[in-house]
Amino acid sequence: MAYLRRHAGRIVYHHADGPQGVEDFGIDVRADGRTFRAYCEMAEGALTRDASWSLDADLRPLEGQVRVVQHGHLIGSSWYHFTDQGVRCESVSASLGPTSKIVAGRFAYLGLHPLVGDGAIALARGTDVPGMERTIPSITCSYDVNGETELVALPIEIGVTYLGKEDLAVPAGVFAADAYELSWQPQWPSARLWVHGQDAVFLRLTWDLTGLDCQLEHYREATESTSAWFAGGSHAHR
Template identity: 30%
Template sequence: MKHRIIEGRLEYTSRKPEMEGQNRGFETFMFTHHSDGKVTMRAHCEIYDPEPTVMRDIIYAIDEHKQPMDCHVRLTVGDEFMGSGWMRFDGSHVEMESYGPTIGRLSQRVAAELPLDGFGTHPIVSDGYMLSTKDWDKETKRLLNCYLPSPDHRGATPPQIAQVKIGAIYLGKEEVTVPAGTFQCKHLQFVDDASIVPGTGGMAGEHPAYDVWITDDEDGLFVQGGVGGYMMTWYELVELKR
């Protein structure tokens, strides 16, 4: 085969005092690295807590220049179908074809604000991979310009085009041990605070600080991370196959 495959699983746990360490969901993923430099990411996500439950299936393609190509999302909330949509970026516009019981059949096309840093697809591994495509040797703070199918913090709304600008900070390199192994990592943080990174905001209300550790290599795999504030959640890589 000319392509390379990476597969893994993340566990979601709670850090709320009354639920410390309890499982609140999981994510399985697969990255296909094609010989022409393109990448296809697939992810299945399930969130059990808080109610209503969320189930998300994603197929996301990125080109050899780390630009989004297309993304398909199918969403179930409270174990009921919420919507399905397909996004595409052609270099100048973002378009979306979607359907959901509350929005009906929807076609959208908007001129994209450039440069575009990626599609915000909501799987945790996608968050890490987006950060891995940036050159952190040149700067420690960035304003990321993204388009996504939902500005909700859990992505639990019918697929429609939304633009979000969120800050990212590079905090250095660390060695991290999780159930899947020990990894040399970059430690970064998403921030939705204009006093830290000007221009941030838009995630349907301020998003709590979100720490992310990714492998310090070309794959940029999510190893561990957590969100503070009202969410108080933790994510950890428990299985990996390269």
């Protein structure tokens, strides 16, 4: 079977002052890996982010790309290719111009800043040894909270703790969830993440640093035989 299953949905970035953004995403799961796509719109900075990336059958990053527009101007874009020896990044940005960079090492995660990508770091961490923080060797496009600076290959060690299972209600429905704690920088408070199922589909993330409570608002899943993309039918989870 070429495609095993497909996920699609919308995440809304909630704040005490009202919604601050949306993220539309898709995940294709295949026998030899998976591909993620995300388009993010954020009120802060009038920012849009267009990102896609792929993982291999062992859930390691293969390649990816991200493009950022802010206040109507292209800030930059970058492309990544991963091997066992390192990651190559080709980028162009308003601040740095064209750049080419290679970072040595085998990285377990590529963080391009869409929230659906945080589900992929849950896959890298797994669900063994609840309560233990595991450091995930990663590459990110930006050390900035909103991911609009640098846009090159930046190494980062992300601390991920699996907390356990719980039932979680979000606007898209009630799901069996796996809960995690994420630590990106030692000077930042940790974030709380909930994901669903064997593909770690994003459900919710809360982070005191930004005051955001991001939740899955719409969701649908399909197999190859039922997909609206492949065979003309689908089913939704509400």
